[in-house]
Amino acid sequence: MLNFCRFVLVLLLSGQSFAAIMPAAEEVTEDVFRCSHYSALRTAFYGDTHVHTKYSLDASTQDTRTTPAEAYQFAKGWRLGIQPWNKQGRAQRSLRLQRPLDFTALTDHAELIGEVKICNSPGMEGYRSWSCKLYRWWPRGAYYLFNYMSSVEATHLGFCGDNGALCKQAALGPWQETQQAAEEAYDRSEACSFTSFVAYEWTGVTPGSGNLHRNVIFRNEQVPEFPFSWIDGPSKEALWQALDRECINAEGNCDVLTIPHNSNLSGGLMFTLTGPDGKPVTAEHTRWRARMEPLVEVTQHKGTSECFFAEGTRDELCAYEQLSYQTFKGQNSRSLAKAPDSTTGFLREVMLQGLQEQQRLGENPFKWGWLGSTDTHLGAPGAVSERDFQGHGGAGVPANDDLPKGLPDALEFSPGGLAVLYAEQNTRDSLFDAMRRKEAYGTSGPRIGVRFFAGWDYPENLCEQQDLLARAYAGGVAMGGDLNNAPAGRAPRFVVQAVKDVGDKDFPGTDLQRVQIIKGWVDSAGNTQSKVFDVAGDANNGASVDLSTCDRKGSGFASLCSVWQDPEFTAADNAYYYARVLENPSCRWSQYICSANKVDCSNADSITEGLEGCCADDHRPVIQERAWTSPIWYTPSR
Amino acid sequence: MRLNSFKKPWLHFLLIGALLYILQATLQTVPRVTIQLPSEERIAELRGQWLRSTGYPPSAEQVQQLVDDEINQEILFQQALRLQWHLTDAVVRQRLIRDVLFVDPENNSDEQALFEQAIELGLHENDLVVRRRLVQRMEMMAYAPIRLGAVDEQALQSIYENNPTAFVQSPRIKFRHVFISSDRHAEAVQQARSRLQQLSTVTAESSSRLSDPFLHGLQFNSLNESQIARYFGADFSRELFQQVQYEAWQDRWLGPITSSYGEHLVWIEAAQTAQQKPFAEVRKTIVSQWRREREQQALNEMIKQLRREYGFDQA
Numbered sequence: 001m002l003n004f005c006r007f008v009l010v011l012l013l014s015g016q017s018f019a020a021i022m023p024a025a026e027e028v029t030e031d032v033f034r035c036s037h038y039s040a041l042r043t044a045f046y047g048d049t050h051v052h053t054k055y056s057l058d059a060s061t062q063d064t065r066t067t068p069a070e071a072y073q074f075a076k077g078w079r080l081g082i083q084p085w086n087k088q089g090r091a092q093r094s095l096r097l098q099r100p101l102d103f104t105a106l107t108d109h110a111e112l113i114g115e116v117k118i119c120n121s122p123g124m125e126g127y128r129s130w131s132c133k134l135y136r137w138w139p140r141g142a143y144y145l146f147n148y149m150s151s152v153e154a155t156h157l158g159f160c161g162d163n164g165a166l167c168k169q170a171a172l173g174p175w176q177e178t179q180q181a182a183e184e185a186y187d188r189s190e191a192c193s194f195t196s197f198v199a200y201e202w203t204g205v206t207p208g209s210g211n212l213h214r215n216v217i218f219r220n221e222q223v224p225e226f227p228f229s230w231i232d233g234p235s236k237e238a239l240w241q242a243l244d245r246e247c248i249n250a251e252g253n254c255d256v257l258t259i260p261h262n263s264n265l266s267g268g269l270m271f272t273l274t275g276p277d278g279k280p281v282t283a284e285h286t287r288w289r290a291r292m293e294p295l296v297e298v299t300q301h302k303g304t305s306e307c308f309f310a311e312g313t314r315d316e317l318c319a320y321e322q323l324s325y326q327t328f329k330g331q332n333s334r335s336l337a338k339a340p341d342s343t344t345g346f347l348r349e350v351m352l353q354g355l356q357e358q359q360r361l362g363e364n365p366f367k368w369g370w371l372g373s374t375d376t377h378l379g380a381p382g383a384v385s386e387r388d389f390q391g392h393g394g395a396g397v398p399a400n401d402d403l404p405k406g407l408p409d410a411l412e413f414s415p416g417g418l419a420v421l422y423a424e425q426n427t428r429d430s431l432f433d434a435m436r437r438k439e440a441y442g443t444s445g446p447r448i449g450v451r452f453f454a455g456w457d458y459p460e461n462l463c464e465q466q467d468l469l470a471r472a473y474a475g476g477v478a479m480g481g482d483l484n485n486a487p488a489g490r491a492p493r494f495v496v497q498a499v500k501d502v503g504d505k506d507f508p509g510t511d512l513q514r515v516q517i518i519k520g521w522v523d524s525a526g527n528t529q530s531k532v533f534d535v536a537g538d539a540n541n542g543a544s545v546d547l548s549t550c551d552r553k554g555s556g557f558a559s560l561c562s563v564w565q566d567p568e569f570t571a572a573d574n575a576y577y578y579a580r581v582l583e584n585p586s587c588r589w590s591q592y593i594c595s596a597n598k599v600d601c602s603n604a605d606s607i608t609e610g611l612e613g614c615c616a617d618d619h620r621p622v623i624q625e626r627a628w629t630s631p632i633w634y635t636p637s638r
Numbered sequence: 639m640r641l642n643s644f645k646k647p648w649l650h651f652l653l654i655g656a657l658l659y660i661l662q663a664t665l666q667t668v669p670r671v672t673i674q675l676p677s678e679e680r681i682a683e684l685r686g687q688w689l690r691s692t693g694y695p696p697s698a699e700q701v702q703q704l705v706d707d708e709i710n711q712e713i714l715f716q717q718a719l720r721l722q723w724h725l726t727d728a729v730v731r732q733r734l735i736r737d738v739l740f741v742d743p744e745n746n747s748d749e750q751a752l753f754e755q756a757i758e759l760g761l762h763e764n765d766l767v768v769r770r771r772l773v774q775r776m777e778m779m780a781y782a783p784i785r786l787g788a789v790d791e792q793a794l795q796s797i798y799e800n801n802p803t804a805f806v807q808s809p810r811i812k813f814r815h816v817f818i819s820s821d822r823h824a825e826a827v828q829q830a831r832s833r834l835q836q837l838s839t840v841t842a843e844s845s846s847r848l849s850d851p852f853l854h855g856l857q858f859n860s861l862n863e864s865q866i867a868r869y870f871g872a873d874f875s876r877e878l879f880q881q882v883q884y885e886a887w888q889d890r891w892l893g894p895i896t897s898s899y900g901e902h903l904v905w906i907e908a909a910q911t912a913q914q915k916p917f918a919e920v921r922k923t924i925v926s927q928w929r930r931e932r933e934q935q936a937l938n939e940m941i942k943q944l945r946r947e948y949g950f951d952q953a
Contacts, residue, residue: 502871
């Protein structure tokens, strides 16, 4: 009650203009409390929604020992020991975030954290056995009972303590531990310094080893008894059904969403327009998908999925961290690798299909907000620095060695990116609502700031207005939103405002180069089109990077702002618009190591063991770090 | 005479008894289970994994470390098998049933039969998930007394008292600012000085119309130094906190202070000095820290003990 009073007080004090533009009241599932940093106009919170700890088999086999609790502490700015380990079990290297994260979701593989739901498949023998009947009737009891049975033997050996308590404790799995760690990490005080989410990864694959993975993120501590895995249900529909049944439609305040990732590795099968029965999807299926899957991961450790690049592609920036293969098979065997193409899961192209579906069904299945994340397998959320990247897949270089001896990760992988959410405050409810309304963006790592709005009546000089934000919210929609009801003869106006990453004390952020707006639409003939507009900054500002030192040369912009009106707007065409903010060029993580080791590709002697990648044909030494906003969709009135 | 006494049955009885006794005592110290040391192939595999993930070969010492870890895992795994957890663990059971069906999809046996076939085939010995699961249960077993046991409140208190700097609520500032963009004004510092003069004629609340637009807003609620640094940069944040510490800030505009974006004039609404967080607020953190350390010790202890019970066999 006291907190509610404080909230009302904040509203009153913060001025009438805020109250007028206050977005729809957020859904509240936890104790109502307001953080000391509460802001009605929302601020950007930085996080990582894709993190593996030692409970992921593919992390533990690489000797990652990070527990869920330690992963959260790392996100909060604590030092984390990573492999290799010495005899005493002490880490020989460590990592630390210069800037802590605001939120993190740990997403260990449900299939491998070992907990499978027993007796849930009517087709299987034994489904009707007494234990399965018990399970369906009283799941929690049955689970303990099964594990109790498994501890009976040990009890006879006098190993389990009184009543087998020790063995029962031992049989509890990582799902409990991950929940416990999330609860401990969540700052419920007024400082709201950190938010944790209970989550896991549903690890589906196609028969041809195409990636269908989805991260499952829960709103709060109310989560199903077991994570529903790909083994429990080998289709996304089975997953959503289970989440509806066990979470959304269950008693209490459970809420959940799924975030697909690495569509670039799906061989084009992540976003299909056929249902499980092989028939074209219905409007109902499409609405269901939109409800369950409001976000997509645009970039991470294993490549970027924004748009497809091949020689001749007009938008050359699509080449950024594009992998040279289209499924996991390509990662393991170059001879089996198939090159990606425009149909293998790149979001710009898939979202165009979404617009066509909008015309066909009146519903758009591919209407996502965008996030970046790391997919770290070291349990190191937010470790996105290019400068001291130690790999996300395994061990890197021992800290006691003066010079790195090789590249600590596969050449084509990268440190991955960050997830950014615009929310009133750093709480689970507030951040989860931001995910639902897609007021989110992804970065390739740096903390670039960007806001993106669209409206019909924005003044041309909106960038000059100090109350830009209040006006932008009041007169239009933020990123992730929908633009409807075009006034006759009017084209939408977009305002995009970007600021460079300020950097940390060791490494000032890189200046901005330019801001672009990318438009995708379906023309009157039903053809899909896309076009990139430069709306602010200067592509030819002359900035560059010195490859031998990785020093950045030249300057760019500290901030950019533009009001842009679509010059080719047609009120009858379905369209989406998103903004892309580009930094000046900087060294890629691999080049930092190559240049520190003085590799000179014209001198074979300088290419020492482990550094062959520096001179490989597909090595890209220079990158332009960037941010992608969630799109804003325009839908014509029917 | 001497020789004769050797023929006495009671002496035989005693001697044989003593021999048996010694034999038994010796046999008891013989390890009950022998595990195979990692084979050359396995070590090569471990080296390969290392090489793939680090880009360089492990040193001799590092190889020894990899081998030691491998042995520890094997001991924990073998111990779990001795406890017969593989026969009763629900996760292992499901995994093995799937393994059999993977190898032989046409197999129509019931679950129990499938499971028995898997065990008979020894599938549990080589399945990575089964191994991880059982090792993990052993680890949990080591942790169990600590997780179930009571927390030592005195130990918590002493951690709290002995680490005063670790549990401090950092200083926080609530402020508004007027921003002068260096992208818009070639002479941003001069521009800032002249706005500083203009500010003396307006109230803090209406100062915003003298500001350029700033993406993160003009008003900031109660933030600490690192939180302010993320919006304005570390230099700005440090400077601001120093001014608040050393200068009078009440009822006047501070600055201009430079950030990555330009100049800022700052009006402090409230400043909170560093405070020791109350024990109740940090207890949760201390407990998990305390538990984690003890868990690690317990696991090391368990492995140490088990190592005495196991013998090693060169492959």
